[in-house]
Amino acid sequence: MSRLGNLGARLYRGEVGYDFVGKRKIWYGISILITITAIVGLAVRGLNMGIEFSGGAVFTTPNTKVSSTDARQAAEEASGGHTVVVQELGRGGLRIQISELGTKEALPVQEKLAKELGVKTNKIDTQLVGPSWGEQIASKAWQGLAIFMVLVVIYLAIAFEWRMALAALVALIHDLTITVGVYALVGFEVTPGTVIGLLTILGYSLYDTVVVFDGLKEASKDITKQTRFTYSEIANRSLNSTLVRSINTTVVALLPVGALLFIGGGLLGAGMLNDISLALFVGLAAGAYSSIFIATPLVADLKERDPRMKSLAKRVKAKRAAAAKAEAADPAAEEDDAPALEDAAAPSGVVGPRRQPASRNRGRGRPSGKRR
Numbered sequence: 001m002s003r004l005g006n007l008g009a010r011l012y013r014g015e016v017g018y019d020f021v022g023k024r025k026i027w028y029g030i031s032i033l034i035t036i037t038a039i040v041g042l043a044v045r046g047l048n049m050g051i052e053f054s055g056g057a058v059f060t061t062p063n064t065k066v067s068s069t070d071a072r073q074a075a076e077e078a079s080g081g082h083t084v085v086v087q088e089l090g091r092g093g094l095r096i097q098i099s100e101l102g103t104k105e106a107l108p109v110q111e112k113l114a115k116e117l118g119v120k121t122n123k124i125d126t127q128l129v130g131p132s133w134g135e136q137i138a139s140k141a142w143q144g145l146a147i148f149m150v151l152v153v154i155y156l157a158i159a160f161e162w163r164m165a166l167a168a169l170v171a172l173i174h175d176l177t178i179t180v181g182v183y184a185l186v187g188f189e190v191t192p193g194t195v196i197g198l199l200t201i202l203g204y205s206l207y208d209t210v211v212v213f214d215g216l217k218e219a220s221k222d223i224t225k226q227t228r229f230t231y232s233e234i235a236n237r238s239l240n241s242t243l244v245r246s247i248n249t250t251v252v253a254l255l256p257v258g259a260l261l262f263i264g265g266g267l268l269g270a271g272m273l274n275d276i277s278l279a280l281f282v283g284l285a286a287g288a289y290s291s292i293f294i295a296t297p298l299v300a301d302l303k304e305r306d307p308r309m310k311s312l313a314k315r316v317k318a319k320r321a322a323a324a325k326a327e328a329a330d331p332a333a334e335e336d337d338a339p340a341l342e343d344a345a346a347p348s349g350v351v352g353p354r355r356q357p358a359s360r361n362r363g364r365g366r367p368s369g370k371r372r
Contacts, residue, residue, distance in 0.1 A: 017240040024297030038181020050191040056099040057106045060125040063092035078112035141195045167298040171290035175205045178286045193275035201283025208291035230313045235300040250288035257281045
């Protein structure tokens, strides 16, 4: 078995683990800091809205020896200072986007570009995009997002409980905020592909969260019938048992998206791939983070406010205090009796290492069959 597989098995059995839930204040602080940075970037720099949202003209040129930098400078001079985005196409062509360019201005700009680029005017393909089309896309996207959020909350409230539904909703908003903030800080253009990417990452983020919640639901079944663990401790054990699975799922999803972003958009210069790949890459990473460091600790926080969980925590604390007192009084007796008490008190669905009471079987072997 590989080291990662061995680690996953040990995490599942509860032999090793990390106290994610116990250190939740640290994760909350990190998330708040990242979210504030994203909001500040969004407020200061804003989003670089693509031509589909702001309106304008797209000029596609044939093969030309003019570089993209020179073409951008020529387009800015021809349009009178409008925002220009130039992308290199296959076989030496260029795609020049000029935002907020009207129909009357498009033809003079096309003629000036043809002269500067050294191509014929009729060889440049011109497409005009009205801002109303982008507004319709944005409106439909917001409607789809609102419907998705409502359906998610209803489903999780029915399948699990309202606390998990609330935690999942907070995690989704957390992922969207970070992704949009990264777009503002990086300055990548927001296109319909970006909107598709944002809606897509919601499904990935929700999948990771539901996997963790499903394990937590099973582990916390009949939790009040035992006095071995508090709800937060069971939540942490459940989270550790699904940790490797969540990491593997995220890494497998990030590999092809990373190839699109860094190889396709970076090395090969296919800038249009950045529209959707950046949203997916940041969203997938944020979704994996939120499902582990935000959603489950938040559920534990909300659940620990339940009077039944408060009572359970008191009983667990009292039992541990009594066990510590008994162990201090008679360590040998405590070592002999503790395993039986732990196994009897173990909750349904919680797995962990089991210590075998060696003192009970000390000196005993399998019967030989001989009579004495």
